[in-house]
Amino acid sequence: MGKHLHLKLLSALEADGLGIKHSQGWYPFIAFANAPEIIESETKMALKKLIAGNWKMNGSRAALAEVTAISVAASAIGHVESALAVPATLIAPAFAAAPGFSIGAQDCHWNDAGAHTGCLSPGMIKEAGASFVIVGHSERRTDNHETSAEVAKKADAAIQAGLLAIVCVGETDAERDAGKAVAIVTGQVRDSLPGSANGDQLAIAYEPVWAIGTGRTASAADVAEMHGAIRSELVQQMGDVGHKVRILYGGSVKASNAAELLHIPDVDGALVGGASLKADDFIPIIKAAIA
Ligand code: 13P
Numbered sequence: 001m002g003k004h005l006h007l008k009l010l011s012a013l014e015a016d017g018l019g020i021k022h023s024q025g026w027y028p029f030i031a032f033a034n035a036p037e038i039i040e041s042e043t044k045m046a047l048k049k050l051i052a053g054n055w056k057m058n059g060s061r062a063a064l065a066e067v068t069a070i071s072v073a074a075s076a077i078g079h080v081e082s083a084l085a086v087p088a089t090l091i092a093p094a095f096a097a098a099p100g101f102s103i104g105a106q107d108c109h110w111n112d113a114g115a116h117t118g119c120l121s122p123g124m125i126k127e128a129g130a131s132f133v134i135v136g137h138s139e140r141r142t143d144n145h146e147t148s149a150e151v152a153k154k155a156d157a158a159i160q161a162g163l164l165a166i167v168c169v170g171e172t173d174a175e176r177d178a179g180k181a182v183a184i185v186t187g188q189v190r191d192s193l194p195g196s197a198n199g200d201q202l203a204i205a206y207e208p209v210w211a212i213g214t215g216r217t218a219s220a221a222d223v224a225e226m227h228g229a230i231r232s233e234l235v236q237q238m239g240d241v242g243h244k245v246r247i248l249y250g251g252s253v254k255a256s257n258a259a260e261l262l263h264i265p266d267v268d269g270a271l272v273g274g275a276s277l278k279a280d281d282f283i284p285i286i287k288a289a290i291a
Contacts, residue, residue: 053276
């Protein structure tokens with residue numbers, strides 16, 4: 001039961017004079033309370049958290065033992081999803097080393113096939129064993145000059161191929177200092193969204209550029225403000241589906257700060273770089289997602 005729904009129900013019932021004070025046994029009374037409002041708020045129920053690791057350009061076959069260790073430990077942790085985006089060369093061996101665990105890619109092209117030297121299509125990475133792909137990471141937006149329009153095409157193609165698309169957004173230090181962080185990030189969300197998606201096909205990762213690999217994390221208040229703004233933008237663009245799209249936080253997430261970050265409203269998971277490389281660092285983050 002989402003906390004939001006619970007509180008709404010309680011206040012609706014109390015307003016109607018029913019005064020029921022516990023969370024069990026009031027479903028039969030919904031019809032007598034403020035039902036449309038309650039049904040509307042049900043779309044805001046807590047989403048199952050997703051903790052995804054991004055190995056970036058790290059890892060060789062020698063690191064497959066960590067993939068196995070992470071998948072074995074993660075399978076024993078209920079109520080949270082976990083995943084690892086490995087370098088493309090490791091997708092197939094990681095998939096083999098961790099049966100049933102969600103392995104992903106860090107980029108894809110938007111075309112199915114063709115003259116795009118060095119690129120991989122969503123179908124190719126899916127065939128290799130990927131179930132998701134990260135698109136629009138700030139390192140690619142910077143290093144490869146990727147635009148939000150291209151990111152949207154990649155997300156679209158990934159979803160068409162049956163992959164979960166994790167779309168990354170985030171402001172630079174200078175943009176935050178100039179007071180433009182929310183406008184920049186919500187603009188990136190708007191321009192990077194695929195044409196259509198349901199809640200299982202799309203996630204957004206908010207990663208402030210200045211927090212990536214620096215040991216600095218955004219304050220809880222800044223994360224809450226940004227995730228709330230991203231949620232509003234998603235609902236504006238996608239309607240009710242926008243309530244079901246998970247919004248992950250990324251940027252120097254580690255065991256010591258994960259619990260605080262993961263319990264901020266509208267933080268539905270994390271995208272973890274450096275601390276996802278070793279099971280000993282990553283598993284405590286997955287555990288921190290459990291309420
Ligand atoms: P770090 O967790 O190493 O800061 O990286 C975050 C990131 O970029 C994940 O995509």
